[in-house]
Amino acid sequence: MAELDSRDAAASQSRRGRPPSGAREQILATTYELLREKGIARLKTKEIAARAGVSEGSIFYHFRNREGLLSAAFEQAIAPLIALTGQGVGDQGLRETLTDFTAAVEQFLERAVVVMFAAQSDIDLRASLAQYLRGDVNRRPERGVRLVGEYLAGLQESGAIRTGVDVETAAFMLVSSCLFRVSYPWLIGEPAAVPARDEVVDTLIALLES
Amino acid sequence: MAELDSRDAAASQSRRGRPPSGAREQILATTYELLREKGIARLKTKEIAARAGVSEGSIFYHFRNREGLLSAAFEQAIAPLIALTGQGVGDQGLRETLTDFTAAVEQFLERAVVVMFAAQSDIDLRASLAQYLRGDVNRRPERGVRLVGEYLAGLQESGAIRTGVDVETAAFMLVSSCLFRVSYPWLIGEPAAVPARDEVVDTLIALLES
DNA sequence: GTCTATAGGTTGATAGAC
DNA sequence: GTCTATCAACCTATAGAC
Secondary structure (H helix, E strand, O other), rough: OOOOHHHHHHHHHHHOOEEEEOOOHHHHHHHHHHHHHHHHOOOOOOHHHHHHHHHHHHHHHHHHHHHHHHHHHHHHHHHHHHHHHHHOOOOOOHHHHHHHHHHHHHHHHHHHHHHHHHHHOOOHHHHHHHHHHHHHHHHHHHHHHHHHHHHHHHHOOOOOOOOOOOOHHHHHHHHHHHHHHHHHHHOOOOOOOOOOOOHHHHHHHHHHHH | OOOOOOHHHHHOOOOOOOOOOOOHHHHHHHHHHHHHHHHHHHHHHHHHHHOOOOHHHHHHHHOHHHHHHHHHHHHHHHOHHHHHOOOOOOOOOOHHHHHHHHHHHHHHHHHHHHHHHOOOOOOHHHHHHHHHHHHHHHHHHHHHHHHHHHHHHHHHHOOOOOOOOOHHHHHHHHHHHHHHHHHHHHOOOOOOOOOOHHHHHHHHHHOOOO
């Protein structure tokens, strides 16, 4: 499980305010970890506290209640999305650009689907996550699609991609394939038996060029 | 909400065995309904009983426990998948065939994502659903992909589709787009702001023919 | 901020009559 | 098969000391 800790950085950055003891971060990291392992229905504050090495009361001190804890954990897992969509896609040639982008999308989804799925278990969490995602353009799912679509549109203008192809739709299929591939193991409990990233990129390039 | 009831049919088909009173079916239908509305975390046997118009004890008589009830409800929502994959895809011309197929996939997913998501809330339910899906080839997600892939491969052999295109991957992108489109409203709480089915089909055809 | 101890409120599940 | 009544377990959340 990747480390979420920004403790060290935060501690050296600012000397004002309470020095973080790390309990809050530890609780969040453990929450995500257990969420992934057992699912939200088995996520008990008691166990979070035990594994995080804090008291149960500490959880409620930091997050008020269970829902507050979950929302915080959700946000922390979704936040990296901004880094992906905030800046446009680079350009290192069509194939490498698409490959890198899809890899980044999948890396994000690898963490995100855990909370996306978990949020569906409760109408309030569902609404809460939905509102959070709607709140920033860079958090909307279509954002990534548009980014790639615009990149492709640029190539289309410059003649590198043939005209007449709906580049936005092509981008949509690309991102869609990432979601399918990442979701697959959660549903089936086995590695995804679907075409790899490269195959999708290659096939899409065959569509765009040719 | 679509009716799941097969009461009448079952009653007239067989005169042997206990005549179904409909309680079991009613409980299942209500379970799915509440699952969709409020999420699995808010799904209480008490409320199911109330809305289904039966006693709480009746639920445990029919399904042993909560998990049994959920598994049964899951299966009922996933079962229609067989109808989709059991028979191959027809052939009414490329465009119409793909359009019809994607429509059918989405119609299925419209119901299925509810239980697919819900199952992720608990490691046992997750494993249980995964096992169920793995149990029959026609329930595996790659099955639909293969079906379309084979259909396209046939057209490729007959020359209707240009060679050199990875038809399996094309099929994968098609199905992927359905998952994305259907999942979108659950995540964002708004209608999907992504390319429509027809646009995907058209774009894909541009790839395959040309 | 963090801990311990505890209470309050739910909820799944059972027993037994009909 | 269905109901009513009841329970035992569990889990979130709070109070108060340190």
